[in-house]
Amino acid sequence: MDRGLTLDRIAIQKGGAPLVALDRHIAPGEVVTVMGPSGIGKSTLLSVVTGTLPPAFSFTGRVRLDGHDITDEPPHRRRVGILFQDDLLFPHLSVGANLAFGLAPGGSRAMRRNRVRQALADVELDGFADRDPATLSGGQKARVALMRMLLSDPCALLLDEAFGRLDTALRAQVRALVFARARDRALPVLMVTHDAEDAAAAGGEIVTLGA
Structure with missing residues (x-):
């Protein structure tokens, strides 16, 4: 079984116009960072993985997790964890x-x-x-x-600007904790960010959209 998260020739369109294309395998414990300006489609890419792509978009390609094709699975059965900029705790x-x-x-x-x-x-x-x-x-x-x-x-972790609201010192501390936990659990991590320090701290491949 091919462990990890595979984005197999994912190509996202909006209104028929190409938006994002990515073809990558993320091994257990590895972090792939996707960077690019706001509005280019970073979070939209994550929504393909979680199964929550808004109706205005369409895509081709397949998403595989630990060798299983999850492209058509409902979100709650995908075993994909995601952290956002807001903590989203229930008040x-x-x-x-x-x-x-x-x-x-x-x-x-x-x-x-x-x-x-x-x-x-x-x-x-x-x-x-x-x-x-x-x-x-x-x-x-x-x-x-x-x-x-x-x-x-979860069997994979997505980070959607997850450290954006934290001040500099706290950002480094929480970021180190998240990456350490992901490595300990051998989770493939797909991170989107506009922050170069986040990308550098991740230590993995950096994909720049729109470059």
Whole structure:
């Protein structure tokens, strides 16, 4: 089985006009960064992988994950995790309940509590399970969003300007955490960003759209 994320001759069109074309294989633990100006189609490319391409667009090509063709699978069955610029935590849920949302249904209540507790410990947020997300700092929210996504056991990770709202010092810290977790879990990572420091920190191939 060909492990990793394969974008097999993906070509996106809008109104019949070519927008983005990419043909790449991303190995487990590898990061491929896609850069380019706003509006060129970076986030649209990610929506092809997640199965959420807006109706105004069309595409050809296939998306494969760990050897399985997921092109026609519904989004919830693709096992693709994504982090956005906004943390998108549920404001009406506690930190622990936000994390539990990432877990697959089933398992005992004690098992689910233990997984949430361990996830918080992994990012140095012990004891935060009952906290209101509104009381967290930007960096703490980013860590909770990351662990919620990882608790869903994804097979690939997409980053959509994921570090854009963080200040410089915090950006470097959270970025290092995300890349380390992806390597530890052997996740192929596709990152879109306009920030050259993000691309350099990723250490992998850089694809520049519109160049």
